[in-house]
């Protein structure tokens with residue numbers, strides 16, 4: 001809700017936008033998301049206790065198949081899980097925090113991240 005109100009205070013329209021949130025919205029925030037004209041919400045963590053879908057089933061969907069954005073004539077805001085690198089893993093995945101070259105030889109010392117081996121190379 002704070003980002004919607006902050007946008008309003010700064011005169012930035014949320015209509016037709018995509019909102020990234022940490023947790024599936026509660027029913028109260030969902031109501032504001034729908035009213036603000038946001039097209040899509042991507043969340044990282046589910047929130048099973050949320051009543052958003054039950055209370056706003058006419059204006060929210062989790063089904064992306066055949067979905068059309070409200071700003072393009074559709075009638076439901078799409079809530080779906082975020083696909084990508086979460087903020088917690090972003091730093092490890094994309095920031096070059098380690099030494100990349102051997103100072104003496106100049107050879108690249110890039111190796112696969114220790115955390116990826118269990119998923120990709122197992």
Ligand SMILES: [Zn+2]
Pocket residue numbers: 025026027028029030
């Ligand atoms: Zn909320």
